[in-house]
Amino acid sequence: MKKLFSLVTFLLFSLVTLAQTQLFNITPAALQNKIKGGWAGQTIGVTFGGPMEFRYNGTMINTYQPVPWYDGYLKKTMLENPGLYDDLYMDLTFVEVFEREGLQAPIASHAKAYAQAGYALWHANQAGRYNILNGIMPPASGHWKNNPHADCIDYQIECDFAGLMSPAMPNAASQISDQIGHIMNYGDGYYGGVYLGACYTLAFVHNDINKIVNEALKTIPAQSNYYKCISDVIRWHKQYPNDWRKTWLEVQNKWSDDIGCPDGVFAPFNIDATVNSAYVVIGLLYGQGDFGKTVEIATRCGQDADCNPSSAAGILGTMLGYDKIPAYWKLGLKEAEDIDFKYTTTSLNKVYTIGYRHALKNIEMHGGKVGANLIQIPLEAPKPVRFEQSFTDVYPVERLWVNKPLKDEYSFQFEGTGFVVKGEMAKWASLDPYAFDLEVWVDGALMEHVKLPVSFTTRRHEVTWKYDLAHGKHDVKLKLVNPTAGYECKLTDILIYQEKAIRVNDQKNYRLGNL
Structure with a gap:
């Protein structure tokens, strides 16, 4: 009797759970149209913003500054400036791994494909x-x-593919991002991909940009700076609904201090995911579903002014669908759709097909049903990914200019908890196999022994760094083991870090005249 009761209870629970599961219904044609809109939108957005990339740092692009767009511009740019499309060929690296090895391809395959790409x-x-x-x-x-x-x-x-292959399934996109996003990012950098990936997934479901940006934010831990920044943008949009520039100024005032990227510390340059995501959301919210306004605003926010309109246009293109992207913005698109993106064997027309096939497989993997006339997808409520934070209690306090070649040894002293040594070893387009052999000594102990390739594709972005030293005075010595005629290891500058609490107290004393 007890076994029968348990069985009945289980069946009733299963029926209730099934009844409570919302299904998102979409026709195959509509799904294909939205996937095409997402890939085409990205391509249009990055092409439009390309000439403005990092030309306006810490400032908006003036209204009177024209941004070109004309029939044939897409094809011309794809053929003559293929490096602009890192937004696309990076995505396609991972898409091609899925195509070769299936949707369960191990992370090592993705990592090696991207690391070994040309x-x-x-x-x-x-x-x-x-x-x-x-x-x-x-x-x-x-x-x-x-x-x-x-x-x-x-x-x-690079997250667009994860969202486009996970329609109505933000948590499925997050699972993909958890693997691939941590190849190169952590913390707020990782959250940028999780959030925009979720925006893509919800753009299949909702026709309201406000709904999309709000619901997608539920995938981000509320205690993160990323969440707080995007929440601010949403709030400021409500406060200044007719003037995106006021929201831009609020972002600049509160969120523009980059403490991580060595190229953005003590500089107006900002490639931080948090700020640039804010610009994407500004474009989406103030664009109000208008494709032209969206790409214009996302571009004119400045900084990474090609990637931001690419993301915004990709998300909006998914919401609208390929057919409803205005004809003006598809000028010359047809003649560009069969061009393989450089470093890949995939064109837009190919990825339209491949992306649709991957989406169908992903839908089935997550309990959806794919029919000839109707696709049914279990509609996922967005869930936050785990909390993680980069550069905890790390704060930049000084920049030391060096600007000299490292011929044998170089030493410096500092007081704090960390440092980054910047430099240049590689030359653009160089594939020379030579590598410098460097020893880094901190306080008399060997911290690391590293190779510094002169090949541009395999170079180390910074010479060396360390963030978690005990607070105090430290001695650092760089020793070049294999100096060789014809090769130069140039040291450019050094960033010094200390604990944030100490820095904030120092700044307070400075303002009070106590230092």
């Missing part, structure tokens, strides 16, 4: 690549102690 990389991507090529695999390759660019925008510009 394209040039920067920031978190290049730091992650160097780590992988030197035996530090994900997730350690993206962790901030191994990667000074952990909070940079990199996975944010």
Whole structure:
């Protein structure tokens, strides 16, 4: 009797659970149209913003500054400036791994494909690549102690594929991002990809940008700076609904201080995921579903002014669907859709098909049903991913200019808890196999013995760094083991860090005239 009662209870519970599961219904044609809209939107957005990339740092792009767009511009740019499309060929690296090995492809396959690819990389991507090529695999390759660019925008510009293959399934996209996003990022840098990936998934379901950006934020831990920044943008949009520039100024005032990226500390340059995601959301909210307004505003926010409109246009293109992207913005698109993106064997037309096939497989993997006339997807309520934070209690306090070649040894002293040594070993486009052999000594002990390749694709983005020293005075010595005629290891500058509480107290005393 007890067994029968238990069976009946289980069946009733299962029926109630099934009844409570909301299904999102979409036709195959509509799903294909939205996936095409997402990939086409990305391509249009990055092409439009390309000429403005990092030309306006810490400032908006003036209204009177024209941004070109004309029939044939897409094809011309794809053929003559293929390196602009890192937003696409990075995505496609991971798409091609899924295509070769299936949706359960191990993270090592993705990591090796991206690390061994022929394209040039920067920031978190290049730091992650160097780590992988030197035996530090994900997730350690993206962790901030191994990667000074952990909070940079990199996975944010590459996450689109995860959202486009997970329609109505933000948590499924997060699972993909948890694996691939940690190849090169951690903390807020990782959250940039989780959040925008979720925006893509919800753009299949909702026709309201406000709903999309609000619901997607539920995938991000509320205690993170990323969550707080995007929440601020949403709040400021309500406060200043008709003037995106006021929200931009609020973001600049509160969120523009980058403490991580060595190129953005003590500089107006900002490639931090948090700020650039804010610009994406500004474009989406103030664009109000208008494709032209969205890409214009996301571009005119400045900084990474090609990647941000690419993300915004990809999300909006998914919401609208390919057919409803205005004809003006698809000028010349047809003649560009069969061009393989450089470093890949995939064109837009190919990824339209491949992306649709991957989405169907992913839907079935997560309990959905794919029919000839109707696709049913269990509609997921967004859940926050785990909390993680980069550069905990790390704060920049000084920049030391060096600007000299390291011929044999170089020493410096500082008071604090960490340092980053920047420099240049590699030359653009160089594939020379030579590598410098460097010893780094801290307080008389060997901290690391590393290779510094002169090849641009395999270079180490920074010379060396350490964040978690005990607070106090430290001596650092760099020793070049193999100086060789014809090669130069140039040291450019050194960043000094200390605990944030100490720095804040010093600043307070300075303002009070006590220092």
